[in-house]
Amino acid sequence: MRVLMFGWEFPPQISGGLGVACEGLVRGLLQSGAEVVLVLPRYPHRKSSGRLRILEALADPADATRPPADALHVRRIETALRPYGPPANAEPVGDTATPAREAAAALYGPNLASEVLRYAGRAAAIARRERFDVIHAHDWMTFPAGLEARRVSGRPLVVHVHATEYDRAGEGGNPFVREIEREGVSRADRVIAVSRYTANRLAREYGVPRRRLRVVHNAIDGGRPQRRGPAEGDSPLVLFAGRVTWQKGPEYFVEAAARVAREMPEARFAVAGSGDRLPSLRERVRQLGLQRNILFTGFLPAAELDRLYRRADVYVMPSFSEPFGLTALEALRHGTPVIVSRGAGVSEVVRNVLAVDFGDIEDLASKILSVILFAPLRTTLSRRGGREVERLSWRRSAERVMSVYAELTRRPEAPPPP
Amino acid sequence: MTRVALVFAAHAPWRLRRYNYFDVGRNHEYFDREAMSRRIAGLDAGSLEPATALLAAALDRHPRLAFGLALSGPFLDQLALWAPARLPAFRRLVDTGRVEPLAQTSHRSLLWSSSAKELAVQVRAHGERLERHLGRTPRVFGGEDGGDANALSAALGAQGFFGRLDIGADTSDLPADPVASPSPDRDAILPLRVNLTTLGRSRVADSLAQLGRWIDAASASSDVRFVTPSEAIQAVGPEPPAPSSRPAPNELQRDARAALATLQTPRPDAEDPETVEDYRRLTGSDHFDAMALPRGGGAPATPPFDSPYEAYMAFRHAIADLELRFGGASPRRASALRIPA
Numbered sequence: 001m002r003v004l005m006f007g008w009e010f011p012p013q014i015s016g017g018l019g020v021a022c023e024g025l026v027r028g029l030l031q032s033g034a035e036v037v038l039v040l041p042r043y044p045h046r047k048s049s050g051r052l053r054i055l056e057a058l059a060d061p062a063d064a065t066r067p068p069a070d071a072l073h074v075r076r077i078e079t080a081l082r083p084y085g086p087p088a089n090a091e092p093v094g095d096t097a098t099p100a101r102e103a104a105a106a107l108y109g110p111n112l113a114s115e116v117l118r119y120a121g122r123a124a125a126i127a128r129r130e131r132f133d134v135i136h137a138h139d140w141m142t143f144p145a146g147l148e149a150r151r152v153s154g155r156p157l158v159v160h161v162h163a164t165e166y167d168r169a170g171e172g173g174n175p176f177v178r179e180i181e182r183e184g185v186s187r188a189d190r191v192i193a194v195s196r197y198t199a200n201r202l203a204r205e206y207g208v209p210r211r212r213l214r215v216v217h218n219a220i221d222g223g224r225p226q227r228r229g230p231a232e233g234d235s236p237l238v239l240f241a242g243r244v245t246w247q248k249g250p251e252y253f254v255e256a257a258a259r260v261a262r263e264m265p266e267a268r269f270a271v272a273g274s275g276d277r278l279p280s281l282r283e284r285v286r287q288l289g290l291q292r293n294i295l296f297t298g299f300l301p302a303a304e305l306d307r308l309y310r311r312a313d314v315y316v317m318p319s320f321s322e323p324f325g326l327t328a329l330e331a332l333r334h335g336t337p338v339i340v341s342r343g344a345g346v347s348e349v350v351r352n353v354l355a356v357d358f359g360d361i362e363d364l365a366s367k368i369l370s371v372i373l374f375a376p377l378r379t380t381l382s383r384r385g386g387r388e389v390e391r392l393s394w395r396r397s398a399e400r401v402m403s404v405y406a407e408l409t410r411r412p413e414a415p416p417p418p
Numbered sequence: 419m420t421r422v423a424l425v426f427a428a429h430a431p432w433r434l435r436r437y438n439y440f441d442v443g444r445n446h447e448y449f450d451r452e453a454m455s456r457r458i459a460g461l462d463a464g465s466l467e468p469a470t471a472l473l474a475a476a477l478d479r480h481p482r483l484a485f486g487l488a489l490s491g492p493f494l495d496q497l498a499l500w501a502p503a504r505l506p507a508f509r510r511l512v513d514t515g516r517v518e519p520l521a522q523t524s525h526r527s528l529l530w531s532s533s534a535k536e537l538a539v540q541v542r543a544h545g546e547r548l549e550r551h552l553g554r555t556p557r558v559f560g561g562e563d564g565g566d567a568n569a570l571s572a573a574l575g576a577q578g579f580f581g582r583l584d585i586g587a588d589t590s591d592l593p594a595d596p597v598a599s600p601s602p603d604r605d606a607i608l609p610l611r612v613n614l615t616t617l618g619r620s621r622v623a624d625s626l627a628q629l630g631r632w633i634d635a636a637s638a639s640s641d642v643r644f645v646t647p648s649e650a651i652q653a654v655g656p657e658p659p660a661p662s663s664r665p666a667p668n669e670l671q672r673d674a675r676a677a678l679a680t681l682q683t684p685r686p687d688a689e690d691p692e693t694v695e696d697y698r699r700l701t702g703s704d705h706f707d708a709m710a711l712p713r714g715g716g717a718p719a720t721p722p723f724d725s726p727y728e729a730y731m732a733f734r735h736a737i738a739d740l741e742l743r744f745g746g747a748s749p750r751r752a753s754a755l756r757i758p759a
Contacts, residue, residue, distance in 0.1 A: 263439070342724075355724055366438035370731045376673040377730060384711065 004132035006142035028398025120144035143184025156408035195345025239312035244275030249318035259365035337381035431704035480637035521556035
């Protein structure tokens with residue numbers, strides 16, 4: 001199976017779960033015997049390895065490729081688009097956040113709308129040149145490229161939805177992004193959702209028929225959970241890791257932290273990540289007088305984040321809407337108990353987590369305190385959650401994706417001989 | 419001749435509500451009374467009313483029909499609270515002299531959680547409840563997994579009980595033909611336990627009508643003899659206490675037990691009766707069953723909880739509040755709740 005894949009993020013250039021998921025899936029596909037040509041806007045790193053080749057669509061800033069005239073039936077709006085929340089020109093949030101700001105700027109450019117359309121324009125040329133059986137496009141930024149590649153090649157298109165504009169912004173999302181998203185999921189031959197939660201959303205919001213929807217859960221590789229836990233005498237540590245955007249509910253984390261700190265003044269909280277809500281969040285922490293309790297680490301490289309997971313007593317993901325929530329799997333892999341918003345996609349694959357209703361600060365604070373106070377709860381969540389995560393693998397998820405490809409590329413049966 | 423020991427059983431748990439950390443020391447209501455009253459009302463209309471009517475009619479029609487009634491303490495208490503009109507219907511069954519109520523612990527307690535003395539108190543309390551509601555003092559203990567067989571035997575012996583009847587699990591289907599049902603030993607007793615609270619629930623007309631037809635057929639046959647629990651024990655001799663059928667407790671259940679055990683058994687003379695009653699309700703086995711962690715990683719939900727973890731947290735917080743009410747805990751909730759790793 002030869003796959004022409006359109007992505008936007010790929011390690012080491014990532015700003016969130018999309019890049020991690022894209023890499024995991026590519027690795028799984030390669031293990032399953034697929035050949036992958038991965039098209040990224042820019043990728044100043046090693047570009048081929050075995051059956052994987054990486055092409056840069058927008059490496060040349062002077063590239064004059066015009067956006068396709070007919071690939072999209074959407075209005076073109078010049079606007080500061082936010083791929084996953086923070087605009088590239090987010091205000092500085094402290095020294096540690098600078099790399100993240102730069103990463104986001106490098107990935108998403110000053111004007112994402114024209115980048116997305118320029119990328120789609122290059123997709124046609126690439127699709128004419130390359131040999132492939134199926135096209136796979138990750139999230140709205142690459143949907144126009146996927147549609148364009150299908151137009152010139154006639155090959156089937158699979159779009160993969162990691163998050164919708166509704167998850168990112170609720171009712172107040174960007175109409176341009178919504179329109180691209182609607183166009184992509186409506187015209188694709190198959191739509192892969194990262195959870196049943198997301199599949200339901202696509203059916204409800206965009207009217208995607210169930211017969212074209214498939215659910216393939218994200219996964220994680222990496223073997224047995226590592227031993228973790230605070231050392232004797234350490235203060236309890238509660239961790240939030242992710243984009244500091246409206247979608248991820250960081251405000252609720254801080255409000256719950258205030259409730260917890262009133263009961264347990266020695267408790268510490270870490271916010272690992274950056275995003276447009278960071279300045280207001282810092283201000284709220286000052287108002288609450290929690291500067292000594294809450295640490296803002298900024299965006300952390302994987303190894304440093306792993307150290308935090310191992311050290312934390314509990315990991316909290318209080319998202320408004322969580323299509324999947326890969327960081328919950330990362331926390332569980334380190335044996336860290338997890339509290340997620342009820343209904344988060346990740347709870348479809350791991351059940352040994354605690355759930356809270358979005359915005360229920362008292363319940364969230366109560367559960368944080370319970371995990372800290374009740375050692376048997378902590379160890380049971382850690383052990384059983386860790387075991388659940390061990391059973392997941394990107395190879396298995398990739399095999400599900402391969403079967404979706406097979407639905408589209410299977411040759412019609414030869415007519416019986418006369 | 420097949421001797422059939424038919425027992426109708428009913429239980430309704432005290433359901434914990436989502437009792438959280440911040441309720442501790444502020445709110446002493448641990449139970450979801452609204453959900454429980456709704457459930458009892460539904461149970462009464464759907465199962466209890468038609469079932470007691472059917473049994474009363476069958477006792478009228480068949481003079482040889484006899485059976486046992488294993489009604490739990492929590493069930494009777496909830497009936498008295500939310501469907502009191504049904505109690506006389508049960509009493510009329512017992513008044514025939516052919517329906518024998520069985521003794522249990524007053525709160526469906528797991529008996530490890532309390533002393534032998536507390537066990538004796540609970541068994542006596544349920545006896546008094548049966549006397550009050552049904553007009554009859556029980557002589558045989560049954561219909562409940564005793565947990566600690568030795569403690570149970572000692573308590574039953576001390577209170578002059580006639581014996582303990584192991585009536586096993588609920589029968590999902592009655593034998594189609596009671597006369598033809600296998601009876602390997604002519605002296606053996608065929609124990610049949612029918613759950614009154616599921617009867618008429620799923621296939622309403624079906625299951626009730628089937629029960630009626632079954633009783634008619636069995637009563638008409640000269641090869642079948644119904645025996646009460648006392649007669650069953652007389653016939654086969656007292657049974658040794660059966661070992662508990664419960665799986666070994668998991669870490670959450672062990673901790674919950676330990677937390678309960680650290681509370682002093684309340685002294686009714688010294689404590690407020692409501693506090694003592696709440697303590698006993700928290701000893702109920704249902705709370706521990708809701709903390710069961712199944713194999714394979716799944717987590718079944720016991721309403722209103724999403725998972726065994728939720729059940730555990732609500733229980734631990736309730737115990738912490740009870741500790742405050744007993745006056746034994748430090749004023750700071752966090753220090754009262756902290757357990758060493």
